Amino acid sequence: MKYRRALLMLALAVVFGIAAVMLASRWLLRQGPGAARIVVSAADANLGQRLSPDMVKLADWPADGLPxxxxxxxxxxxxxxxxxxxxxxxxxxxxKLAPAGTLGGLSAVISEGKRAITVRVNDVIGVAGFALPGTFVDILVNTQTEPGVKQEHAISKIVLERILVLAVAQEVSRDETKPRVVNAVTLEVTPEQAEQLDLARSVGTLSLVLRNQVDPTPGVTPGATKGTLLGLAKEPAAPALAVAAQPPKPPKPPREPAPRYCIGAIDGVRSSRECL
Structure with a gap:
């Protein structure tokens, strides 16, 4: 009798425990937002790469945190x-995907309205290999002034700013941080910038200037010449403020002579006249 009562109490405790767990589980499910199944990457992949069925899979994702x-x-x-x-x-x-029908490779990485142009570099021009895909550079050109100028001289001037590096050599991966010395760098530019860059490399020597990726401040400079470098030329004076033209004042009319008072005098046969 004793054991039967103990077994009964134990069975009741087990039943109540299972019921409590089920109720708690249902309460937690109601409190939580649930999960949704979305497509995730099944392996690491680089930009410009075409997806295959084995590179994607479905995974549970919190419903309130769906991208x-x-x-x-x-x-x-x-x-x-x-x-x-x-x-x-x-x-x-x-x-994160190019439009449907886009071929793989560099063409899929170029932004709409932009173009890709390649310039030849070396370990100096390419910032010692630190101009990597995903970084931003300024384009510096060293050339001579136009023929016929009164004083021809060499000048270095930044002609393009904040240009995105798409690829170095034939690599477009942006995950590497180690410098790579290559002989060609591909840049993303607008059509107008492509024309300027093509002209710049034909009239002078190009250099890449690495810049901070989050710094949008433009570098407005007059350029450097031999005179400014050695301190032989004075900096151009600040332009004077334009003064609004005023209409000329009309000329003053000639002043009329003041009236004079004259007195005549007769002395015998002589006469005289005095004016005040």
Whole structure:
């Protein structure tokens, strides 16, 4: 009898414990936002790479933390091209993919309205190999002034600013930080900048100037000449403020002579006249 009562109490405790766990689990599920299944990267991939079915997979993601533009159909991503590098387990969104039908390679990385142009560099011009994909550079040209100028002299001038480096040699990976000395650098420019850069490399020597990636401040300079470098030339004076032209004043009319008072005098046969 004793054991039967103890077993009964133990069975009741087990039943109540299971019921408490189930109720608590249901309460927690109701409190939480739940999860959604979205497409993530199954392996590390570089920008410009085409996605294959084995490179993507579905994964659970908190419903309240879904990335904007998250994708849910992995089959629809077959053949799409990445516009940025992704890591394993990273959510794939439309913002990270080139438009459907885009071929892989560098052309998928170029922004709309921009062009890619390659310039020849060396270990000095290429900032000792630190001009890597994803960094920004200024373009410096060293040339001579136009023929026919009264005083021809050499000048160094920054002609293009904040130009994105797309690739070095034939590599577009932006994950590396080690310097790489190469003989060619591909830059992303507008059509107008492409024309200026092509002219600059034909009239002088180009140099790349590495700049801070988050510094948008323009470097407005007059350029450096031999005179300014050696302190032989004075800096140009600040332009004087323009003064609004005033209409000329009309000429003053000639002043009329003051009236004079005259007195005549007669002395015998002589006469005289005095004026005041």
């Amino acid at each position: 904007q533009g998250a994708l849910r159909d992995p089959a629809a991503l077959s053949g799409r091209v990445l516009k940025t590098s992704v890591l394993r387990g990273e959510a794939l969104t439309e913002a």
